[in-house]
Amino acid sequence: MTQHPPFYYLYAAGILNLIDYADVRADIAVIAVRLGGLLFAAPLPILAWASVRRLTQSPRAAIIGGAAVLAVPQLAHIMGSVSNDVPTITFSAVVIWVGIRLMTGDRSWFATIGLGVALGLAAFTKGTALPLVAFAVLVVAVWPRSLSVPTRLVRLIVMLACAGLGGWWWVKNIFVYGKIQPPSNLYADNPFPEG
DSSP states (O other): OSSSSSSSHHHHHHHHHTTTGGGOOHHHHHHHHHHHHHHHHTTTHHHHHHHHHHHHHHHHHHHHHHHGGGGSSTTHHHHHHHHHHHHHHHHHHHHHHHHHHHTTTTTHHHHHHHHHHHHHHHHTTTGGGTTTTHHHOOOOOOOOHHHHHHHHHHHHHHHHHEEEEHHHHHHHHHHSSSSSSSOGSSSSSSOOOOO
């Protein structure tokens, strides 16, 4: 879909170039891209485990949280398909994991910068990740509470600058098209007829 940011499409194109897609059958090319997507699915149980463990301090709850990812309906289908949902889900899970670390007392710059980078990658993959901006801003602005307000403000600016990795795509859309996500036919040489 032409109105989506290009991260996933560049990633899929890289996989296709690796297998010299012009010389393989179409089904092999699709399988290669699907398998490339599975690289994003692999860390999901670990991210869920780490998030629940950090939030609850319970090893048992963490194991259940990590295993519960495997019980989510349609997740295996989505994560095994050719779709920009695949990296969006994983980058979003990283945003949540790092956000939980900050909420539970992680004062490191690594966490602040990591949150911004993960948010930027999620935003550069699909628009459904944009609500995470509000989550990330709230987390950095409020936690860790032991930091002074000016320090949290500096961290917020740094985090948003790192999120600019992908955020620039959406800001550009506002300036160029007047909308955060214009309709797909806006980009076509011959737009679809109205009605």
